[in-house]
Amino acid sequence: MSETAITDPTIERQWRQLIESTSTEARALLSGTASAAAPALARHFYDGMMDDPLARGYLDHAVVDQRLRPSMERWVRELACSWDAERVREQIAVQRHVGLVHARIRLRVDLVMRGARLLKLALTRLLLDSDVATLAVRVEAAHTGQALLDMAIEVMSAQYVDAHDMATRTDEAYRSFASSLNMSLERERQRSALLDWENRLLQEVMTAPVGLELPPLGQSSFGLWVRHKAPAIFAQAGELAALHECITHIDTALLPLCQREIAAGGEELRRRLRAVLGEVGQARYLVDTLFDRLVDLEAGRDALTQLLNRRFLPAVLGREVELSRRGGPSFAVLMVDVDHFKGINDSHGHESGDRVLQHLANVLVACVRSGDSVFRYGGEEFLLLVVEVNAPQALQLAEKIRQSAAGESILLTGGQRLTTTVSIGVAVHDGHPDYQRLIEQADRALYRAKAEGRNRCVLASD
Numbered sequence: 001m002s003e004t005a006i007t008d009p010t011i012e013r014q015w016r017q018l019i020e021s022t023s024t025e026a027r028a029l030l031s032g033t034a035s036a037a038a039p040a041l042a043r044h045f046y047d048g049m050m051d052d053p054l055a056r057g058y059l060d061h062a063v064v065d066q067r068l069r070p071s072m073e074r075w076v077r078e079l080a081c082s083w084d085a086e087r088v089r090e091q092i093a094v095q096r097h098v099g100l101v102h103a104r105i106r107l108r109v110d111l112v113m114r115g116a117r118l119l120k121l122a123l124t125r126l127l128l129d130s131d132v133a134t135l136a137v138r139v140e141a142a143h144t145g146q147a148l149l150d151m152a153i154e155v156m157s158a159q160y161v162d163a164h165d166m167a168t169r170t171d172e173a174y175r176s177f178a179s180s181l182n183m184s185l186e187r188e189r190q191r192s193a194l195l196d197w198e199n200r201l202l203q204e205v206m207t208a209p210v211g212l213e214l215p216p217l218g219q220s221s222f223g224l225w226v227r228h229k230a231p232a233i234f235a236q237a238g239e240l241a242a243l244h245e246c247i248t249h250i251d252t253a254l255l256p257l258c259q260r261e262i263a264a265g266g267e268e269l270r271r272r273l274r275a276v277l278g279e280v281g282q283a284r285y286l287v288d289t290l291f292d293r294l295v296d297l298e299a300g301r302d303a304l305t306q307l308l309n310r311r312f313l314p315a316v317l318g319r320e321v322e323l324s325r326r327g328g329p330s331f332a333v334l335m336v337d338v339d340h341f342k343g344i345n346d347s348h349g350h351e352s353g354d355r356v357l358q359h360l361a362n363v364l365v366a367c368v369r370s371g372d373s374v375f376r377y378g379g380e381e382f383l384l385l386v387v388e389v390n391a392p393q394a395l396q397l398a399e400k401i402r403q404s405a406a407g408e409s410i411l412l413t414g415g416q417r418l419t420t421t422v423s424i425g426v427a428v429h430d431g432h433p434d435y436q437r438l439i440e441q442a443d444r445a446l447y448r449a450k451a452e453g454r455n456r457c458v459l460a461s462d
Contacts, residue, residue, distance in 0.1 A: 011151055015088045018147050026140040027083050029133050033126050034080030034145070041119050042072035048118035049111045067432060076119075079148055095152045099159030105433035106318065109160050116153045120146055187291040191284060193222035193370060198280050205262060205273065214259055216251040217280075219388075223247055224371025228387045232319070234290050243286045250279050302376040304354055305361035310377050316385060317435035324429055332394035333438050334384040335425040335446040336364065336401065339454040341380035344420070352412045353380075356420055359410045367401050383439070391428045391459060398424040398457040406455065421455035428460075 022030075034041065046069055075098070082091055102112060127142040197220040204214055217223050226243055234240045254276045261269040302309050308316075320331050338344070338356060345353040357380060364374045364382060377383040384401075386394055402422055409417040425446030427438050441460035449458040 011155055012088055012092060015091070015148075015151055016085045018144060018151075019083055019085045019088070022083075022144045023137070023140060025133060025137045026144055029127065029130060029137055030141040030145050031081045031083075032132075033130060033141070034123060035077050037123070037126055038073040038076045039069075041076050041122055042069045044122040045072055045115040045119045049115045052111060052114070079152055080145065091152075092155055095155035096159040099156035100163050101434050101436075102156065103160045103163035104314070104318070104436055105321070107433070109157055112156070112160075113153065116149060120149050123149070183291050187287065190222055190225055190287055190370070193220065193225065194280065194284055194287070196220075197222055198277065201276065202273070205258065205269070214255045216255065217247050217283075218251045221370045224369055224387060228320070228323075228371040229373075230290070232315070239286045239289050243283060243290075246279055246283045246286065250276060250283075254279060305358055305376050307361050307365075307374050307376045307382070310375050310383070313375060313383070313439075314435075316373050317438070320385060320387065321429070321433060321435050324431070325433070329388040330390055330429050332386045332389050332391075332426060332428045333442045334386060334394065334398055334401070335377070335439075335442040336360070336382040336384065337423050337446055337450070338380040339421045339423055339450075344418070348412055348416070348418065352416075352418070355412060356380075356410055356418070359408070360405060360420075360422065363404045363408070364401060367397065367404060383442075389428070391426075394426050394428055395457055395459055398426050402455065402457055423449035423454045424457040425449055426457060426459045 075094075078094070079091070082088075102109070123145050124142045127145060128138050130138055133141070197215065197217055200215055218227070226240075226247060230240055230243070254272065258269065258272045258276060261272050317333075324330065338360060341353065341356070344356055357376075360382065361374070361376070364384060368374060368384060368386065371387045373385040375383040375385075386397060389397070402424055405420060405422045409419045412418055423446060425442045425444065425448070427441035427445060429438055432438070445458040445460040449456050452458070
């Protein structure tokens with residue numbers, strides 16, 4: 001049993017006692033003051049947090065102003081205006097949810113505590129300075145307000161600890177899973193991707209018109225894999241940092257020099273190319289060194305489709321949110337659902353339904369790049385994390401998946417062939433630190449795609 005589950009009955013009892021022991025006059029003063037001052041109190045909360053440079057690494061002013069501060073205003077009003085003792089359990093559930101969100105976005109709990117301390121001080125001053133009640137009522141209202149805030153933060157913190165511990169265990173499990181893939185196959189796949197980029201570079205240099213931009217290694221399939229997948233497999237390996245430096249040196253130093261020399265040609269261009277190919281050789285050596293550290297095992301996949309299991313979503317999406325927070329490009333979540341899947345099971349049997357899911361899993365894997373991730377989300381639903389894309393690019397990929405799924409028939413038991421369609425909801429990360437919100441946006445877009453007739457792709461509108 002979690003610490004949160006043990007603590008809740010005590011908090012619930014104390015919360016009820018606080019409500020029942022607070023006078024009607026103090027309740028009215030606290031509710032009226034907190035409701036009127038909610039915008040200022042929310043500002044105190046977040047200004048106190050954002051004064052810390054470390055907090056600005058978790059939150060930015062745009063997200064705070066547009067999304068988090070309005071939510072905080074509602075939270076203050078609800079906390080200070082809920083005097084029904086029978087609804088205390090609902091209030092506790094709200095605080096637990098807030099703690100869960102804080103854990104998901106990896107917001108440090110000490111920053112939350114600091115904001116709460118400043119909020120409590122501001123509310124106490126407002127209540128004690130009020131001129132609409134006696135001193136005794138003002139003191140009682142201030143005491144009740146402080147106690148409510150303390151209990152809310154206590155519930156949040158307990159949930160935060162539980163969720164943070166679970167996230168840590170999940171992240172470790174994902175690393176364990178990622179490091180137990182078929183490493184011989186993965187090594188050859190990435191060596192091949194690096195060779196493909198090398199060949200494309202040489203072809204562009206020799207045949208492309210002057211002025212055409214050379215393909216950056218960081219934007220290739222190999223570069224995306226290094227940035228988005230390799231950190232989960234190799235953690236803090238020194239070779240991985242060297243590999244990042246190698247790619248950066250090629251893209252920011254050597255390729256621009258090659259670009260300038262293409263028009264002139266001659267020996268200088270060949271010298272520049274030799275330097276690029278030398279760095280590529282170093283990258284290939286680093287990749288080999290990284291993979292030599294790991295064993296060739298298969299584990300941790302969804303048994304039916306061999307895709308990632310959804311339990312790794314927090315680790316993978318959390319990492320992408322962190323990359324985006326540090327100035328990285330946007331990413332998208334695609335929710336893919338098989339249309340009329342229940343009818344397929346009912347008409348053709350569950351074995352045929354399994355074949356449909358396996359077929360779609362193969363279609364999804366074929367449509368994405370090395371840096372993307374494909375999950376069996378549950379039932380007939382799949383989730384794709386697509387890195388470094390904007391909304392038009394994410395929709396283009398979704399349409400490609402939709403057409404691929406509809407364009408191939410599936411061989412069923414007994415020789416029958418079946419054609420299926422899929423509906424897809426697309427949501428692009430907008431900077432909000434909670435990845436669960438992005439999943440919910442994609443899920444709502446998927447629901448719209450279903451409601452509008454299925455076999456279509458819909459972009460989330462909020």
